Amino acid sequence: MEIDHVSRPRVLAIAEAANPEWVSVPLVGWSLATALREVAEVHIVTQVRNRDAFLRAGMVEGQDFTAIDSERLARPMWKLAERLRMGEGKGWTMVQAVNALSYPWFERLVWRIFGPRIRDFDIVHRITPLSPTISSLLAARCARAGVPFILGPLNGGVPWPAGFEAERRAEKEWLSHVRAAYKLLPGRGATLRQAAAILAGSRHTASEMPRAVQDKVVWLPENGIDPARFNRVATPGAGxxxxxxxxxxxxxxxxxxxxxxxxxxxxxxxxxxxxxxxxxxxxxxxxxxxxxxxxxxxxxxxxxxxxxxxxxxxxxxxxxxxxxxxxxxxxxxxxxxxxxxxxxxxxxxxxxxxxxxxxxxxxxxxxxxxxxxxxxxxxxxxxxxxxxxxxxxxxxxHFTWQRKARQVAQVYAAVQAGRPLTGLDLFA
Missing domain, CATH: 3.40.50.2000 (Glycogen Phosphorylase B;)
Incomplete structure (x- = not known):
């Protein structure tokens, strides 16, 4: 797809977790948000813990990104999550449950800064959190302002396969037994209804979306490759x-x-x-x-x-x-x-x-x-x-960050033009 550089959309990219020096979700947030700069005029909003890494990467604060200081609530909630997860790298369902309590404060601070000028943007795209369990107060506010709100990619909550209960216990995933309760949380339905598009990072996540919003769901796996990081070609020997x-x-x-x-x-x-x-x-x-x-x-x-x-x-x-x-x-x-x-x-x-x-x-x-x-x-x-x-x-x-940015640009273009998302295949 050719990008029209004259009509590039102005995008407020919300990536609370985005850091080029970390891995997992923060690296996904950074990689997608920065790749989108090739197809749109992007201003990234992230949490203050990522500020120094953004600056080291050459980003200009105030021009390229804004760092939101939500530490007053985020730090104690993070410490609580670390205590409740019962081990490094364990209890991810518990971590997401705690994030669902602390993240709304981050969005309140985002709206305090950008709400008065939200119409300066053509699209608001919440990239992280990736979890489909965390609702957004910005979705309804953007809808009232007439600015399309795009959510995702969302992923997570894949059920544990039968026969692996010991592995579930080892990961301290006791809360996963009641994970489906997130669908009843206040704000989830409104977030999905008010979103103009929902990027689903997996077929499972797409299947968990209510039938009423399925026409807004587009499959887009969240992971991608930076060719600068993985630039070799395997040359295995004999055997x-x-x-x-x-x-x-x-x-x-x-x-x-x-x-x-x-x-x-x-x-x-x-x-x-x-x-x-x-x-x-x-x-x-x-x-x-x-x-x-x-x-x-x-x-x-x-x-x-x-x-x-x-x-x-x-x-x-x-x-x-x-x-x-x-x-x-x-x-x-x-x-x-x-x-x-x-x-x-x-x-x-x-x-x-x-x-x-x-x-x-x-x-x-x-x-x-x-x-x-x-x-x-x-x-x-x-x-x-x-x-x-x-x-x-x-x-x-299909899976370099540059390609993924162009896939997201197809969603932007469809949303701006009012075209239906049903049947949109980003991998055609």
Missing amino acids: LRAAFVGRLVPYKGPDMLLEAAAPLLADGRLTLDIIGDGPMRPQLEAQAAGLPGVTFHGWQAHEAVQDVLARCHLLSFPSIREFGGGVVLEAMALGVVPLIVDYAGPGELVTAETGLKVPCGPREEIIAGFRSALEKLVADPTHLPGMAAAARDRVQR
């Missing part, structure tokens, strides 16, 4: 080499991978690189004791992850509850073929031409599926180069 990348926690399934790969590792038919750290590492190292060809690299910076992945044929990633699956896109960008569980984010990103999917079932079935896939690849790896090339092509066509 099948696989990698696991991620936190070493139960729901990511590194123990299932080791069990599946054990016979191939034992007789030297497979080499496995495990990149990441976490509470399961001692257990995994004990599980791998005596198996040749397994290397634990620990936590690595992005550049170093790329160096290890570029020596591999496969990303072997048996995570059973992955909302977005950014690591899958990163592997595909390098030409590393993903072998994943066909569930949630990774299952939506990987096609039959670009990777291998194992059905999501009980633990024993996933292990058997991964073992079978690995054995077939060892016996006949000839189709891997074609899949690797297709994976790289898919990322370049």
